[in-house]
Amino acid sequence: MYLVELYIKIRRAVMVEGRSEREVARHFGIHRKTVKKMCQFAVPPGYRRKSAPVSPKLAAFTGIIDAILDADKQVHVKQRHTAKRILERLRDEHGFTGSYTIVRNYVYQAATRQKEMFIPLAHLPGHAQVDFGEADGYIGGKLVRFHYFCLDLPHSDGCFVKAYPTEDTESFLDGHVAAFVFLGGVPLSILYDNTKIAVAKILGDGKRERTKAFSELQSHYLFEDKFARPAKGNDKGNVEGMVGYSRRHFMVPLPIAADFDALNAKLLDGCIKRQQARLRGQTETIAERMKRDTAALMVLPATAFDACHKLSTRVSSLSLVRYRTNDYSVPTEYGHREVLVKGYVDHVDICLGADIIARHKRSYGREEFIYNPLHYLALLEQKPRALGQAAPLQDRMLPEVFDRLRRMMEERMERRGRKEYIQVLRLLENFSQAQVEHAIKQALHLGAISFDAIKHLILCALERRPAKLDLTLYPYLPRASVKPTEPRSYLSLLQMTQANQQAAKVHYD
Known part of the structure; x- marks a missing residue:
C-alpha cells in the first residue's frame, strides 16, 4: 500500500501541474492505472476484499453445502462440519472434483452471513441478572477450585459476588438471600440461564417447569423470573461480563484466605469499592446510578428465607443419615425413623417434625462419615x-x-x-x-x-x-485405722468358731 505522501506528489503532478498520467507513471515508476486510481482518492482507500464469485466447479454443489450448514445448527457445536470434512463428503458422496480453497472460501462467506446481529438494549432500574462463575484460590492453605454467585444490576452495573465450595441448591439460595440483604431490597425481575437448580424441565412451548426449591424462593420474595434462550449467553450479557470482570479483578492474583468467610469479606469489599467507578459512556458513577436501582427494588420480607436444600430420608440401623454422599449421625433413639435433612452452605440439620435432633458442620468431601460421639x-x-x-x-x-x-x-x-x-x-x-x-x-x-x-x-x-x-472437712468423724492382720488372730477366731459350734450342738441335743 502506498503512503499518503506519494498520493500528494502524484495528485499535484496530474491535477495541479497538468502533466499526463502516463508521464507521471513513468516518472515515479508505477503503473498508469495506479496513477489513475490515486487521482480518484485523496487518501489510500485501504484493502477492500470483494466477494469472490462462486467457482463454476462449485456452483452445482452450493445447495448441498448450505443444507449441511443448516443441519449443523441442530447438533453439538463440537461435532459440526469443518470445511475439510465438507470437501471430503462432496468428493465421496457427490463426485466433486474441485479444490479445498474454493470450498473453504464459500463456507467462510456462508458462516459470515449466518452470524447473529444484536440490538443495543436500555435497562430499566430495579432489574437483575444472576449467574455462577468458577475460579481457583488458596482456602485454608489448600489450592481449591471454588464457585461464586454473581448478581448484576444492568441499569447501574452494580454487582454482588459471593464464593462457595460448590455450585448447588444451597449456594444458589443463599446467594440470593445474601444479595438481597446487600441491596436492601428485592429486584423486580431476575434473568437466569437454564440451570438445573432452577429449571426442572424446558417445555415444548418454551415455558419452564421450576424446581421445588426455586419455586419456594420465588414465592417468598415474589420477584419475576426470566430465562435466557438455551445456549444463548448473550441474552444475559451483563452478568456474563460481570462474572469475567470479577474473576480478573477480584481473583487475580489467586486469592488467599483462611476460610470462605474471609474470602467473601474481600469480595464484598471489592464490590463496594467498584461503585466509585465511572464507566465508559456514563456521566455518573455506579453508586450514583445504583440509587435509582435501589429505589425501584421491592421491600424485603419480614422474615429471611430458609436457604437450604431439603431431603426426606430414613435413619439407618447405624444411626446415620446420608446427604450428598456423606453420612451424618443422629441419636440412636431415632433409629429407623423418617426424618427431614436440611442442607445449608455451612451446616446440616436433621429434623424430626419441628425439632432439630442433630446438627453437623457441612462436609464437602465424598463418602465421609461425620459422627457426634454423644449420639452413641x-x-x-x-x-x-x-x-x-x-x-x-x-x-x-x-x-x-x-x-x-x-x-x-x-x-x-x-x-x-x-x-x-x-x-x-x-x-x-x-x-x-x-x-x-x-x-x-x-x-x-x-x-x-x-x-x-x-x-x-x-x-x-x-x-x-x-x-x-x-x-x-469433717473433723468430728472418727478416723478408721486399718492394721496388718497377725496369724494368732486367726487362731483365736478359729477357737471362737469351734466353741460356737459345740454350743449349738449341745443345744440341739
Whole structure:
C-alpha cells in the first residue's frame, strides 16, 4: 500500500501541474492505472476484499453445502462440519472434483452471513441478572477450585459476588438471600440461564417447569423470573461480563484466605469499592446510578428465607443419615425413623417434625462419615463390650486424664469399670468437656474413682458448695485405722468358731 505522501506528489503532478498520467507513471515508476486510481482518492482507500464469485466447479454443489450448514445448527457445536470434512463428503458422496480453497472460501462467506446481529438494549432500574462463575484460590492453605454467585444490576452495573465450595441448591439460595440483604431490597425481575437448580424441565412451548426449591424462593420474595434462550449467553450479557470482570479483578492474583468467610469479606469489599467507578459512556458513577436501582427494588420480607436444600430420608440401623454422599449421625433413639435433612452452605440439620435432633458442620468431601460421639453413648452403655471398637469414639481426641480414669476403673472393677467409664462419658451429654475433665482430676486426686463421685464433684462446682468426698472437712468423724492382720488372730477366731459350734450342738441335743 502506498503512503499518503506519494498520493500528494502524484495528485499535484496530474491535477495541479497538468502533466499526463502516463508521464507521471513513468516518472515515479508505477503503473498508469495506479496513477489513475490515486487521482480518484485523496487518501489510500485501504484493502477492500470483494466477494469472490462462486467457482463454476462449485456452483452445482452450493445447495448441498448450505443444507449441511443448516443441519449443523441442530447438533453439538463440537461435532459440526469443518470445511475439510465438507470437501471430503462432496468428493465421496457427490463426485466433486474441485479444490479445498474454493470450498473453504464459500463456507467462510456462508458462516459470515449466518452470524447473529444484536440490538443495543436500555435497562430499566430495579432489574437483575444472576449467574455462577468458577475460579481457583488458596482456602485454608489448600489450592481449591471454588464457585461464586454473581448478581448484576444492568441499569447501574452494580454487582454482588459471593464464593462457595460448590455450585448447588444451597449456594444458589443463599446467594440470593445474601444479595438481597446487600441491596436492601428485592429486584423486580431476575434473568437466569437454564440451570438445573432452577429449571426442572424446558417445555415444548418454551415455558419452564421450576424446581421445588426455586419455586419456594420465588414465592417468598415474589420477584419475576426470566430465562435466557438455551445456549444463548448473550441474552444475559451483563452478568456474563460481570462474572469475567470479577474473576480478573477480584481473583487475580489467586486469592488467599483462611476460610470462605474471609474470602467473601474481600469480595464484598471489592464490590463496594467498584461503585466509585465511572464507566465508559456514563456521566455518573455506579453508586450514583445504583440509587435509582435501589429505589425501584421491592421491600424485603419480614422474615429471611430458609436457604437450604431439603431431603426426606430414613435413619439407618447405624444411626446415620446420608446427604450428598456423606453420612451424618443422629441419636440412636431415632433409629429407623423418617426424618427431614436440611442442607445449608455451612451446616446440616436433621429434623424430626419441628425439632432439630442433630446438627453437623457441612462436609464437602465424598463418602465421609461425620459422627457426634454423644449420639452413641446411650447405646454404648447397653453394649459396653463395643467400647474399644466404637468408630464414633475413634477420632474423638479426649484429654489424657480420661484414658487414665478408664484404665484405673477397668483394673479395679473389670467389666463394671468399663460400664462406669461409659457413664462418665455420658456426663458430656449435659456438661462441658472442661467441667467433666476438672471433676475427673479432682476425683483422681481424692482417690474417689467412681461415676457417682465425679458427678457429685461437677454438681458441687456448679452449685458452689463443698464436695463431701474430703474427710478433712469433717473433723468430728472418727478416723478408721486399718492394721496388718497377725496369724494368732486367726487362731483365736478359729477357737471362737469351734466353741460356737459345740454350743449349738449341745443345744440341739
